[in-house]
Amino acid sequence: MTESSFEDIPGTTLFDGRMSRIGYHLNMFCMSLIKVENRAAFKANEASYLDRFLLTADQRRAVLERRWNDMLDMGGNVYYLAKLAATDGLPVVHLSAGMANLSPEDYARMMIGGGRRIDGNRSKRG
């Protein structure tokens, strides 16, 4: 089992040590939102709330613009990012839809239809 074999899986980011290291402060910012007073402070002024955390400039922009897949690429973990979505009043499924580049309605339709098929989605090699 090597890292490269995981990299062969399409559309999937493995939250390994490398990603965890890159995303530590981004995820810990998200984690802070489990406290109601922090959610209020973040909503009152997102930019100044983010000053409390050591995010990179790119991570900071991605948070402010809610670019979920970019946050994922920069070490965000879906369970942590879900706290940010929840602060926006959105369920995890909204986040998943956004990452899949689908509208929430189209994503919900795909799921009711049995979800994304495994055939054709096992390997980048097809």
Added chain:
Amino acid sequence: MARISAGVGTSHVPAIGVALDLGKSGEPYWQPIFAGYEPTKAWIAREKPDVIILVYNDHASSFSLEVIPTFAIGCAAEYPPADEGWGARAVPPVEGHPELAWHMAQSLILDEFDMTIVNKMDVDHGLTVPLSLIFGQVESWPCRVVPLAVNVIQYPPPTGHRCYSLGKAIRRAVESFEDELNVVILGTGGLSHQLQGTRAGLINPDWDKAFLDGLTRDPDGLARIPHIDYVREAGSEGIEMVMWLIMRGALDAKVDELYRFYHVPASSTAVGHIVLANRGDRV
């Protein structure tokens, strides 16, 4: 002595808890899921466990990236429901069983499973949704709970084989506890689902069915599945299924499958559910 009479595997999708808490369980989307748990609710009401060992994972609620225990056992007297970002679920606090939990912690560590001991912990949907599914909406949970949290978020989680072996050690621990207790063990999470990336929404019913079949008939075979297979076939979050092997390891080699339920979807997830009884112990 205490004995483990049965094991239950079940998904722990957060949206199921939200649907129940908001009174949506009768809606067409949710109704089949709740209906699918009715036989298990009736079964557990007859079984009347004194204690449930609940194997689950914390979803960045009590544990963050600051501390990531691979296996953690709750030894507290009580566990409040966690605020996961949208307020805590309006479910009763979970009553622990510190005497059994401490006994298990000591037994497991001396049995070479290096558990993290937790005396203070909020419990999130991973633990409370399975309780809601099998007990419904109640004023207080009808039995005590020993939470066993497994890291499945930070790669790598423990291997399936390690989880299966831990289950066997849990059985030894329970059976060396002198009080008469009927213990049921729950393994939770899964089945196939992927919440992240452009492959989000992945569902693999063939894999899920084979996993449920293997759980009953060939757990040794299941325990050999490497992580890459879970991630590739069952989705990045499908790797939670290793936790079901802890439950399975705590049961007899041969079990009776009392019930099975499978439904797609709940939110992004395939809902899987199975009830396995030890042959020697079935009432």
